[in-house]
Amino acid sequence: MNEELILQHGLTLDEFQVIRKYLNRDLSIEELGIFSAMWNEHCCYKTSKKWLKKLPTNNEIVIQGPGENAGVIDLQDNDGIAFKIESHNHPSYIEPFNGSATGVGGILRDIFTMGARPIATLDSIRFGLIETEKTKYLLNGVVHGIGHYGNCIGIPNIGGECEFESTYDFNNLVNAMAVGHVQKDKIFYSKPKSIGGLIVYIGSKTGKDGIHGASMASDVFSEEDEDEKRPSVQVGDPFMEKLLMEGCLELMSSGLIESMQDMGAAGITSSSVEMASKGNVGVYINLDKVPLRQPLSAYEILLSESQERMLAVIDKKNNHKVREILQKWQIDYEVIGEITDTKRVVFESNNKKVVDLPVEIIVNDAPEYDREFYIPRKRKNKDFDFSKIKLEDMIINLLTNLNYLDKSWVFDQYDSTVMGDTIREPGQSSGIVKIHGTQKVIGASTDCNPLYIRINPYEGMKYTVAESYRNLIACNINPLAITNNLNFASPLDPNIMGELVLSIHGLKTAAIKFNTPIVSGNVSLYNQTNEIPIKPTPVVGMVGSNMNLNKINTNKFCEIGNKILILGKQLSKNCSPYLLQDQKIALNICEFNDLEILDLDFEKKIANCVLELSDLKCIMSCNDISRGGIFSSLLKMQYRDLGFKVKISDPIDLFCEYSAGYVIEIRSKDLEEVTSFLTKKGAEYVEIGEIIKEGIEINSKKFDYFDIMNKYRNNFEKIIS
Amino acid sequence: MSFKSAVITFPGSNCDRDALCYLKDLTKGEVHNIWHEETSLPKVDLVILPGGFSFGDYLRSGAMASKSKIIDEVVKHANDNRYLLGICNGFQILTEIGLLEGALIRNKKLKFLGKNCFIKKKFKNNFNLSIKDNQILQIPVAHNEGNFYCDSETLNLLKNNEQIAFEYCKGEFSNTEENINGSLEAIAGITNKKKNVLGMMPHPERAYSDFHQSQDGRLIIESLIS
Amino acid sequence: MRIKILVRLKGQILEPQGKVIEHSLNSLGFTEFSNIRQGKLIELDLPDNISKEEKAQKIDSACKKLLVNDIIEEYEVLG
Amino acid sequence: MRIKILVRLKGQILEPQGKVIEHSLNSLGFTEFSNIRQGKLIELDLPDNISKEEKAQKIDSACKKLLVNDIIEEYEVLG
Numbered sequence A: 001m002n003e004e005l006i007l008q009h010g011l012t013l014d015e016f017q018v019i020r021k022y023l024n025r026d027l028s029i030e031e032l033g034i035f036s037a038m039w040n041e042h043c044c045y046k047t048s049k050k051w052l053k054k055l056p057t058n059n060e061i062v063i064q065g066p067g068e069n070a071g072v073i074d075l076q077d078n079d080g081i082a083f084k085i086e087s088h089n090h091p092s093y094i095e096p097f098n099g100s101a102t103g104v105g106g107i108l109r110d111i112f113t114m115g116a117r118p119i120a121t122l123d124s125i126r127f128g129l130i131e132t133e134k135t136k137y138l139l140n141g142v143v144h145g146i147g148h149y150g151n152c153i154g155i156p157n158i159g160g161e162c163e164f165e166s167t168y169d170f171n172n173l174v175n176a177m178a179v180g181h182v183q184k185d186k187i188f189y190s191k192p193k194s195i196g197g198l199i200v201y202i203g204s205k206t207g208k209d210g211i212h213g214a215s216m217a218s219d220v221f222s223e224e225d226e227d228e229k230r231p232s233v234q235v236g237d238p239f240m241e242k243l244l245m246e247g248c249l250e251l252m253s254s255g256l257i258e259s260m261q262d263m264g265a266a267g268i269t270s271s272s273v274e275m276a277s278k279g280n281v282g283v284y285i286n287l288d289k290v291p292l293r294q295p296l297s298a299y300e301i302l303l304s305e306s307q308e309r310m311l312a313v314i315d316k317k318n319n320h321k322v323r324e325i326l327q328k329w330q331i332d333y334e335v336i337g338e339i340t341d342t343k344r345v346v347f348e349s350n351n352k353k354v355v356d357l358p359v360e361i362i363v364n365d366a367p368e369y370d371r372e373f374y375i376p377r378k379r380k381n382k383d384f385d386f387s388k389i390k391l392e393d394m395i396i397n398l399l400t401n402l403n404y405l406d407k408s409w410v411f412d413q414y415d416s417t418v419m420g421d422t423i424r425e426p427g428q429s430s431g432i433v434k435i436h437g438t439q440k441v442i443g444a445s446t447d448c449n450p451l452y453i454r455i456n457p458y459e460g461m462k463y464t465v466a467e468s469y470r471n472l473i474a475c476n477i478n479p480l481a482i483t484n485n486l487n488f489a490s491p492l493d494p495n496i497m498g499e500l501v502l503s504i505h506g507l508k509t510a511a512i513k514f515n516t517p518i519v520s521g522n523v524s525l526y527n528q529t530n531e532i533p534i535k536p537t538p539v540v541g542m543v544g545s546n547m548n549l550n551k552i553n554t555n556k557f558c559e560i561g562n563k564i565l566i567l568g569k570q571l572s573k574n575c576s577p578y579l580l581q582d583q584k585i586a587l588n589i590c591e592f593n594d595l596e597i598l599d600l601d602f603e604k605k606i607a608n609c610v611l612e613l614s615d616l617k618c619i620m621s622c623n624d625i626s627r628g629g630i631f632s633s634l635l636k637m638q639y640r641d642l643g644f645k646v647k648i649s650d651p652i653d654l655f656c657e658y659s660a661g662y663v664i665e666i667r668s669k670d671l672e673e674v675t676s677f678l679t680k681k682g683a684e685y686v687e688i689g690e691i692i693k694e695g696i697e698i699n700s701k702k703f704d705y706f707d708i709m710n711k712y713r714n715n716f717e718k719i720i721s
Numbered sequence B: 001m002s003f004k005s006a007v008i009t010f011p012g013s014n015c016d017r018d019a020l021c022y023l024k025d026l027t028k029g030e031v032h033n034i035w036h037e038e039t040s041l042p043k044v045d046l047v048i049l050p051g052g053f054s055f056g057d058y059l060r061s062g063a064m065a066s067k068s069k070i071i072d073e074v075v076k077h078a079n080d081n082r083y084l085l086g087i088c089n090g091f092q093i094l095t096e097i098g099l100l101e102g103a104l105i106r107n108k109k110l111k112f113l114g115k116n117c118f119i120k121k122k123f124k125n126n127f128n129l130s131i132k133d134n135q136i137l138q139i140p141v142a143h144n145e146g147n148f149y150c151d152s153e154t155l156n157l158l159k160n161n162e163q164i165a166f167e168y169c170k171g172e173f174s175n176t177e178e179n180i181n182g183s184l185e186a187i188a189g190i191t192n193k194k195k196n197v198l199g200m201m202p203h204p205e206r207a208y209s210d211f212h213q214s215q216d217g218r219l220i221i222e223s224l225i226s
Numbered sequence C, D: 001m002r003i004k005i006l007v008r009l010k011g012q013i014l015e016p017q018g019k020v021i022e023h024s025l026n027s028l029g030f031t032e033f034s035n036i037r038q039g040k041l042i043e044l045d046l047p048d049n050i051s052k053e054e055k056a057q058k059i060d061s062a063c064k065k066l067l068v069n070d071i072i073e074e075y076e077v078l079g
């Protein structure tokens, strides 16, 4: 086989030699395609596997950890929660609308493949600087795509994040997360149960969509390649997905399915290999039986990434009933093969075996690398000059920076109340939905602090996990488990590899401390174009619960005269990275001081205080303190005609970041009870002010309430148009 | 006598379950769910055509659903002077069937709108009896094509016959625009001439339970039952 | 035989999409373009062996029944 | 001079609407209609006094720059 062909398939010559030696024969082009797909970073995690193994993935509530289509946790009674996050970065750069839409479609399939009904989605999206037309085009397309798919299929979007930073100029990130509800005794896995079971194809016909998409997703691609990669765009059909979802859920609840696997990246190849490997069995598939939209070669069928397709295994005797149900939903259905005892993957086309490979070589012998990595140098300590900073300018800086503004332009394009169970929509610190027909609620948040992680990957990742944790705590949601999406640049650069290794380590430390195991996730590497690596962006999606929906906190101010208290510990001015960056005090990444070490025990202690006070109904509203400090947190809490007045010795402190930082609103009559409770717990607090009507006052200086609120709410749309 | 109702499900409907819960919780009566390919409809007091993206909203929202088998029965139900309520996609279907005048075209800003909106009643009918004049209701909208349009002749008819049931308005504290989607005269819902068929873009079935942000959606069912 | 049906919003209806396109085109320097409107193109195959009249009648009837909403749209058949 | 630009998805790209419309037409009895695809129609005015070449060149460049997403779409100019 010629070298060029091998390299085109994203395999190294060494990797190819391993296959060649094992098989002791030449490969068919179809077989090469299979290795290309399966030994790709996206499928076999060859760079990250060694490190991912170190993550805590289990505790008493984990029903299913990483390794299935989604993780599942136990929510008591017969309720389980399935969730996962997935990236669609490169497809969304090439064709933002369809790329992001199919990202949502893919993650929803991961959820309902497990037998779970999706009940919420979240998204985490990052773009370059808004000054370019390209960024505006990407932002519009991505938000439209995410909205279009989710709205149409009818799953509420309950939150996410949307940030802008120059390293994403040519490499925007689109991560979509989905959460589903499953009855614990009706969870479906990809492992087939019996030899001789029929392999059936369910859903849209196969076309030329996204062929090579999987290997494309792991290429370092340059501007020039863009055109060549274009034809392989996948188009989503959310209407089909809605039918597929209802059809599959009906099949599963009728007990007609043994196992199920969605056809995601690398389509029929990865789903069938996965089935064989999970069940320690073989598969035989006749490619001539695959429903096609247009004539395709065997190679193309194997690698097509057409959307809205499923592979299932059923007992022969159920064939007729399955067909009937799918007919009602107008879904294509075909028996294409069967489960064998050969432990081989066999694909036939035109009466010829085009692929005949032992499962072992594809899965167990997949490469695993221990790549070289560097640990960042220790940073020097530097004192910044704050003497020229004016409070008014600081506020203007926030109100002209997209990252601080109200994101309703984004989430108003998403349906967040469909399904009728939404309790907190986007715009609050975490999204919250009710488990249908119960009093239980699920809260979720997606977060990342790329700047922190570039400064110190290990500590920065702890802060990122803590941010999600605080987002949930602020609503009185008990954090339970994590999904994560590790978006990094090229791991072939030992500096980047170091960011990957250390942030995984930070994730591990924080997850163990918070008892929030990692139950699912995704890795997206090589996020760089033209030599510009993105900032490390390992996104955390955290899920939590409260068994009683009446105990949930709001993030919005409630009543004039109520007191405002601050919990937690302020980071010093010299060590508040976003303050330094966004107030243009530190202009270069080398200038920043190291992060202060995040005390996770302290995080837990303060969090427990918030939870206890919430249960005592002493907290009227609560918000966490993150980028933009107390000031930004207070802005987000404004509601109706309510504002605030605060006193603080150094107003710059209002913009500093925090560890375990929360703003809480307390009724005057509860103040004593709350403060003595906090004192007893050894939790420091500061009473900084109170809620007033239509005003913003800092140290008796009055600001124009309507002007600030107007800018906060409307500047986003102005800036991006 | 207990209040009976039914919700029709089309392929792509996604508010059918919400509508069923809304009816079950508020009417306490019998509630049926009818698949679009059925050819008969039980005798009920109210039929809801729910929101969603019937047939993907391909071609035009509501167009293909309006040709479904069950529609003949739905029309009969309406001709029988019984209540028919189309919410969001259901409203679009009703205009496509021709039971209601006008059409719903793309929102003026060309973007999907998913947020709380505020409406008040314009002319009295059986669907809004329990709502006070000038009472502002907060109810979510979620649509791409909610921009009501009809020609001026039809508009005059709608006014003269007092067929305009709801119009968008400004909420007390919100910065929401008065006419969120650009509808003609800020129309949010209309009835037929006999006033037993109502189509509206806002979703009352997402604003009735204690945990919802507003309970104003109850008023519609309460109006019908009282 | 491939048929093209052009569907457009009736003239008196404001077509915001067209306005947006026009604005963008103008700001890209295409100032000669005006009165831009966006509509729909529906293409389909009809068997070659049916007569011209039958063809016209079938298309017309499909447009009236489903493809076009004559409250807001008008259409034109090509080919 | 009124120009029509027909924009359609490239042949190999999935066009989900077409098959749903086709299904609906078929069940309404229009069984002869097949291969339905939906695209966009963009209509605009250009001044009459510009040359044929200039016209063609302007439209082409507007399509490439804005009107058509050439990753997934192709176009045809009429009139």
Ligand SMILES: Nc1ncnc2c1ncn2[C@@H]1O[C@H](COP(=O)(O)OP(=O)(O)O)[C@@H](O)[C@H]1O
Pocket (backbone or CB within 6 Å): A122, A123, A124, A125, A157, A158, A159, A160, A161, A162, A403, A404, A405, A407, A410, A411, A425, A426, A427, A428, A429, A430, A431, A471, A626, A627
């Ligand atoms: N892409 C998005 N999708 C959905 N909701 C979003 C998105 N971006 C932001 N939001 C909403 O806006 C809120 C504010 O976001 P952000 O500024 O990141 O603040 P926070 O610190 O509260 O997370 C989030 O809680 C989220 O609910």
Ligand SMILES: [Mg+2]
Pocket (backbone or CB within 6 Å): A160, A161, A446, A447
């Ligand atoms: Mg956040």
